[in-house]
Amino acid sequence: MFAPSAGLVEDPVCGTAHTLSTPYWMATHDVSGVVFAKQVSAREGELRILFDAGERRIKLGGRVRTVSKGELYV
Numbered sequence: 001m002f003a004p005s006a007g008l009v010e011d012p013v014c015g016t017a018h019t020l021s022t023p024y025w026m027a028t029h030d031v032s033g034v035v036f037a038k039q040v041s042a043r044e045g046e047l048r049i050l051f052d053a054g055e056r057r058i059k060l061g062g063r064v065r066t067v068s069k070g071e072l073y074v
Contacts, residue, residue: 013045019058022049 018037035049048061
């Protein structure tokens with residue numbers, strides 16, 4: 001996410017973008033299993049990406065840092 005007014009001018013690794021683009025790249029490059037990705041930017045980051053065909057899910061892994069915590073009551 002981006003929140004320039006809160007000082008977050010760049011997302012080091014955009015999980016949404018990698019989740020949406022991984023099935024395309026895996027299909028067009030005939031790749032299966034785990035894909036390693038590196039976002040190259042001022043605050044770069046690395047991801048391990050697994051497409052779980054059985055569950056039809058993209059699973060992301062990598063280093064994280066908690067920057068906010070909260071609770072939502074519905």
